[in-house]
Amino acid sequence: MPIIDLVTAERVVGDALSVDLASPDVGSASTVALHFDNFADGRGYSVARQLRRGGFTGRLRATGDSGLDQLFYLKRCGFDEAELSDAEFALLKPIHLAPIPVALQPAVR
Template identity: 50%
Template sequence: MRVALLRDGAIVADDWLPPAEQSPNDGEARILTLTQWQGAACPGDAAVQLEAGDDLEPLLAALAGLPLVAVHFASFTDGRGFSLARRLREAGFIGELRARGQLLPDQAQYLQRCGFNALEFTDPERLAQAQERLSVFSNGYQGAADQPLPLFRRRA
């Protein structure tokens, strides 16, 4: 079943199926867990989902070819996904970086500042709330993954 998500500020239909226990069928656009991705000989055109405790090292060499990296938040109180996003962007990942799982609409701005450009909520009712939260701030003072220069450097 395709779900809706918030991508680059707009609510859109998802192009990818979530991870499953079995291997994907040929031609099926499915997000693979890190273990499945490694078991499939690390295909560069696949999408990969990371859990909060996963090691990024095996993924770093393939970042340039990956269209999507999803970071799963098992709990909204676990901040390790924010750090994973920042590390992925700093390592040069330019594809879709998706936060999925137990997210709160109030976290949308922080997720975006860390480098996420797509948000997938377990409760689709929260999409519009998150979209609204993203429009609250037009500028960030500090440098972050979405804008490396702090405001005073951008204004100079």
């Protein structure tokens, strides 16, 4: 499955560290992956915002079932990268990363 950068839409190569989010090792990780079990699972958004508000400056990667139409919201909550299926990657367009030109709510990034 391709992993893309949510700013440039380019493929990313590299592994994410798997750590317990309550562990002090999270702050020193360069990349943390948060897994979405299904499309309706919003816990990853909350965890990403909490990590960013807590000062985490590494890269956050969304894995699992997030979907193309969620890329914009992943980016606003602090994610840097997202894992896509091969079919989703083939359909990826710039509009998926910035479908709304103006946002009224504050964003983490």
